[in-house]
Amino acid sequence: MANKRIMTPEEKVLLQAKHRLEGIEARNRKKERNARTRRLIQEGAILESIAPHIKEMDLDTLKRELMIRLRGM
Numbered sequence: 001m002a003n004k005r006i007m008t009p010e011e012k013v014l015l016q017a018k019h020r021l022e023g024i025e026a027r028n029r030k031k032e033r034n035a036r037t038r039r040l041i042q043e044g045a046i047l048e049s050i051a052p053h054i055k056e057m058d059l060d061t062l063k064r065e066l067m068i069r070l071r072g073m
Contacts, residue, residue, distance in 0.1 A: 007015070048054060054062055 054065075057065070
């Protein structure tokens with residue numbers, strides 16, 4: 001069986017704090033991902049509303065067209 005060592009109260013408190021911090025960081029990463037996803041969806045919707053013909057373009061063609069048209073700006 002594995003050699004299990006009993007944790008001191010200080011070690012338990014430290015481990016709990018570490019786990020709380022990891023949970024907070026994970027929630028922040030999820031919030032950031034959700035915000036980015038929302039922004040990308042909104043930007044795509046704006047692009048489609050301005051230029052409806054892009055719905056039929058594949059992604060490589062769309063990228064090439066945008067690079068050509070936005071390069072002069």
